[in-house]
Amino acid sequence: MQRTEARCSPSLLAALNHKVHQHLGMDFSGARGGDLLRRLQLLALELQVADLEPWLQQLAFADWDAALVQTLIPAFSVGETYFRRDAEALDWLAVNHLGPLLTRRRQAGQRSLRLWSAGCCTGEEAYSLLFLLDRLLGAERDSWILELLASDINAAFIARAEQSLYGANAFRRNEAAFRNQHFQAEGRLWRVRPAWRGRIRFIQYNLADGLLACPMQGADLILCRNVLMYFSPTRAASVLHRLLGCLDRDGLLLLSAVEAGIATQAGFNGFWAGCNYALNSSAERAPPTLAVVSADAAARQDSSPATTPGVAGGQAPGPRRVEPTVVVDRAWPRVDRVDAGAPSEGFWQQAQRSLDAGEYVTAREALLAYLACTGLSHAQQHQACLLLAHSWADQQRIDEAQDWLQRALSLDPASVMGYWLQALLAQQGGDIPAALLALQKTLYLDPGFILGYFLQARLLRTQGRMRASDKALQVCRQLLDEQDEKALLAQGNGMSCGQLLRLCEQLLEEQHPCPIR
Numbered sequence: 001m002q003r004t005e006a007r008c009s010p011s012l013l014a015a016l017n018h019k020v021h022q023h024l025g026m027d028f029s030g031a032r033g034g035d036l037l038r039r040l041q042l043l044a045l046e047l048q049v050a051d052l053e054p055w056l057q058q059l060a061f062a063d064w065d066a067a068l069v070q071t072l073i074p075a076f077s078v079g080e081t082y083f084r085r086d087a088e089a090l091d092w093l094a095v096n097h098l099g100p101l102l103t104r105r106r107q108a109g110q111r112s113l114r115l116w117s118a119g120c121c122t123g124e125e126a127y128s129l130l131f132l133l134d135r136l137l138g139a140e141r142d143s144w145i146l147e148l149l150a151s152d153i154n155a156a157f158i159a160r161a162e163q164s165l166y167g168a169n170a171f172r173r174n175e176a177a178f179r180n181q182h183f184q185a186e187g188r189l190w191r192v193r194p195a196w197r198g199r200i201r202f203i204q205y206n207l208a209d210g211l212l213a214c215p216m217q218g219a220d221l222i223l224c225r226n227v228l229m230y231f232s233p234t235r236a237a238s239v240l241h242r243l244l245g246c247l248d249r250d251g252l253l254l255l256s257a258v259e260a261g262i263a264t265q266a267g268f269n270g271f272w273a274g275c276n277y278a279l280n281s282s283a284e285r286a287p288p289t290l291a292v293v294s295a296d297a298a299a300r301q302d303s304s305p306a307t308t309p310g311v312a313g314g315q316a317p318g319p320r321r322v323e324p325t326v327v328v329d330r331a332w333p334r335v336d337r338v339d340a341g342a343p344s345e346g347f348w349q350q351a352q353r354s355l356d357a358g359e360y361v362t363a364r365e366a367l368l369a370y371l372a373c374t375g376l377s378h379a380q381q382h383q384a385c386l387l388l389a390h391s392w393a394d395q396q397r398i399d400e401a402q403d404w405l406q407r408a409l410s411l412d413p414a415s416v417m418g419y420w421l422q423a424l425l426a427q428q429g430g431d432i433p434a435a436l437l438a439l440q441k442t443l444y445l446d447p448g449f450i451l452g453y454f455l456q457a458r459l460l461r462t463q464g465r466m467r468a469s470d471k472a473l474q475v476c477r478q479l480l481d482e483q484d485e486k487a488l489l490a491q492g493n494g495m496s497c498g499q500l501l502r503l504c505e506q507l508l509e510e511q512h513p514c515p516i517r
Contacts, residue, residue, distance in 0.1 A: 008037050008056060015060035016040070023064050024076055024153075025208030025235040038357050043075040069206075073154050081121045082172045082396075083128055083179075086225070087430070089254065090132050092274035093221070097252050098136055101220060104250070112145040116216045118207060118243070119152055119227035123161025124170055126150035126200050127192060129223070131182055134196070149216050151205035158202045164192035172396070207239050218248040225256040225276065237266035240279075244268075247281035254278050261499050271510055272458075344370050344380075351387065360391050367391075382411040386418060393421070398429055416446045420491065423455065432459050450479045451489055454500060457507065470508075477504050 008016075013033045020036065021027045028036035040056065049055045062068065084090065105111060113133070117126040130148055134141050152158055167189055171179050183190035191197075205215055207224070208231060216222075222243055228236040240263060243253050255263060255270075260277040263270050270279040347370035354363035370376075371384050385408035392401035402425060409418045423438035439456045443449055453476035460469035485498030492500070 012060055019064055023069055025231040027232040039075040070155050077154050081124050082170045083124045088274040089276045111143055114147045114219045115221045116219050117150040118222055118224040120150035122157050130196055148200045150200050150202050153206045155204050158204050161202050164197050165189050208235055210238055214246045217246055219246050220248050220251050222253045228259050228262050236262050240266050249281055251281045252278050360395055363391055382408050414445055416442055435459055451491055473504055
């Protein structure tokens with residue numbers, strides 16, 4: 001079926017955006033109105049809506065009850081997750097938070113633990129956390145009271161999580177031993193073994209609804225990763241306040257690395273937890289002068305609270321999002337457009353429109369048609385291959401992304417953005433030496449690439465090479481001192497120089513804490 005564009009007046013689009021922000025916490029005002037319309041169009045096709053425009057009118061002015069919200073949720077959420085998606089976060093928690101916490105509880109004679117996976121999607125994160133706890137407790141697991149809560153706004157995701165049945169796509173790290181230990185085969189699917197089934201309480205819960213009571217008080221750990229980045233700044237700050245209020249005195253709130261800027265913007269000082277960002281229950285408020293507002297939010301302060309559409313953890317999806325802080329796992333480089341003559345120009349424009357809409361298959365078809373055009377220069381072919389790599393990376397298809405990236409680098413061995421993407425892909429795959437090598441090439445080709453030095457400092461730190469990390473961080477700060485604090489960073493996805501400088505200071509404080517007097 002061919003999709004036709006709906007006519008939607010600015011006032012109608014504004015009314016729809018108001019409803020979405022009110023009930024889901026997301027903002028599609030301004031230039032993002034087109035994305036909102038596309039999402040609703042696709043949902044209308046799935047629902048077999050015969051007449052789109054009256055349906056949009058009805059949505060804009062109807063009272064959104066729980067049933068209607070659930071009907072609309074698929075337009076704003078996708079189940080993009082898998083087991084041990086961020087193994088480093090689990091390893092960090094085991095060594096630096098859960099392990100020491102269990103020791104303190106044993107010594108105090110308090111054998112209980114409360115944990116919450118907020119935005120759990122289809123349950124992979126929650127089960128991974130349960131497996132980790134059982135490993136830490138060992139033979140004494142039966143003497144502990146574990147309360148593990150997992151919540152998501154999407155009722156369909158919760159139903160799938162409760163079934164505890166997963167396909168091969170949920171096991172992308174190729175950890176056969178992990179899968180065989182915790183799952184049993186059922187045809188082509190894998191179900192969580194009985195020893196772990198029924199031990200997680202899955203509930204439907206809307207984090208953006210400030211009127212709902214917190215489902216867990218006194219939590220020792222809350223995981224809320226890749227969720228808040230899609231809310232408007234005001235709504236994200238409100239959720240942060242409520243989540244921190246749900247923590248026990250020794251509790252910890254773990255965010256993704258891309259949400260560090262959101263915490264800073266909301267006025268909280270946290271700390272790096274591996275490649276994630278953590279806040280404790282007594283997180284000190286940052287001085288107002290140090291609060292960093294992302295460029296994306298600042299650009300819309302004169303309109304309405306804003307966010308960037310996207311999804312992870314069962315909230316709001318979108319592949320081309322603007323993220324308020326440095327991204328170490330999905331900050332794929334922006335590929336600038338190359339002018340070309342017809343018909344190649346038409347294919348290029350189609351690819352860009354499709355990527356903006358999250359239509360990856362259509363985008364790749366257009367890019368392949370573009371590459372088939374005669375008369376393309378090496379630079380044009382290079383950028384097409386780089387964009388193909390980008391499209392696969394956005395979908396977590398690392399092998400395909402690497403394949404197209406190698407083609408791009410063969411066309412332009414001096415591509416700064418090619419090596420930057422190579423570094424990010426290697427980092428995401430856990431190959432730190434390869435990531436550092438790619439960063440070395442990136443910085444050789446562009447010695448003024450500020451964000452490269454920051455990522456280099458963090459990766460060197462994970463290897464224990466503190467002196468080299470300090471040097472990279474020093475260069476990063478020197479370059480930042482030469483910039484206006486409000487200036488946007490190259491490849492920073494809307495991140496300001498002032499915000500990165502703040503993160504540099506926090507990282508330096510962690511590497512060289514002041515001695516207690």
